[in-house]
Structure formats: C-alpha cells, structure tokens
Amino acid sequence: MGLLARCIGIMTSPRATFQSVAAHPKWLGALLVVTIIVAAGVSLPLTTEAGQQSQLDNQVRAIEGFGGEVNAEMYASMKRSMRFAPVQTFVTILIMGPLMSVIFSGILFGLFTVFGGQATFKQLFAVYVHSTVVTAVAQLFTGPLNYFRGSMSSATNLAVLLPMVSDQSFFGRLLGMIDLFWIWWLIVLSIGLAVLYVRRTQSIAYILFGIYALGAVLIATVMNLFGRSN
16 A cells, blocks of 8 residues: 555554555655644644744643742743744654654553564554554644634643533543544554454553543643642
8 A cells, every 4th residue: 555545544444554554564654744744733823923822821831730830030931932932843743753653662562562462563663653644634633723723722622522611620631631633543553453463452442541541530630639739
C-alpha cells in the first residue's frame, strides 16, 4: 500500500491497513506527514492574538492547578514570550513528536516482548506511527476550528459537551482530559497491536483504556487537591 492509501486506510479499514503495515513496515513517510500536520495544526491558532492569550491563560491555569502561583512579573514575562509561540511550538513538535513516538514504541515493545511477542521493533514502530494518523486528522479539524475560535482549549473533550460542570471541580477536570480523538486513537492503536501480535483487540483495548483512565484520574485528583489548597 502506498502512503496515501495507508493514511486513508487507517480511518476506513484499520485492520487490513495494519496487516499491510506489519508485513511491509515503512514508517518514515507517515511519520513526516503526521508530525508536520500536527505541528501546523497546533501552531495555527497561536498566530492570532486571541490564540496567544488563550494559551497564556491555559498556562496560568495549569500552574495554579498544581498549586503554583503566577505573580505580575512572571505573567508579564510569559505574555512577552507568546510572540514567539507559533515558531517555538512548531519547532518543538517537529523535534518532540518523533522522539515521543520512539519512546512510547519502545515501552510497548518492551512490554509485549516480556509477554512473548515476536514482532520486531521496526514493525511495532511502523504500527504505532500509522496509528497516529488519527492525531493528524484531529489537528486538521481542531487547528482551523481553534484559529477561528481564537482559542487553544480543546473543542473535543467531554467537558465541552457538559458545560454545566465546573472546570474547577474534580469531575470537570476529569472530563477535560477525556478527548474524543484520544479515544479514537486508542481504539485504532489497539487494533494495530492486535494485528501485529495476533491478540484480541478487546483485551489490548482494556489495558490501554485502563492506563488512560488511571492517568486521567490521578492528574485530576492532584490538580483538585492542589487547586483547593491554593
């Protein structure tokens, strides 16, 4: 399968596409496409004044959410740095995107190898990279949307669907970390790993979603505790 066919196939027929990827583990083209699209999508809203202000507000909330304090001098410094946010964000994602793919692929490879998996790292890395096509699709949707919204906040998490829930509450923080595109990505990744290691998709999905849910609960709990004490 060619690069375009693989990218489309991840969304339309992931199992057959992953079978092709596992048999012919090409990953460079998909990695470049995904990384560039994600970098552009995240950086696009930051080219607007409203987007920069939204990003600044998000950073302040994140610091305060973990018990930190932003004084006037620190706020002014953060605001000045927003002028360079589009370029800094784009370059950071170009570097960190592939690096994080290698790290997470390495973790998955180690786990499956311990439990008897026979795939090579190249095969797993190709599967992982192709699963992230979903994140590129997410940015094709949210990047332009956030540009016109003038916002860097997610438009696809569950907190958006339940605006009556306070974003300062534990439940509100938890909903804010459950994103529809992340759910889609985990499903696709589960399918890819199941194809590669000849396992049941459902079993792998339970594990991945369990880790995701545990991480979301822990972060929401910490933010809730520090937020209250602050």
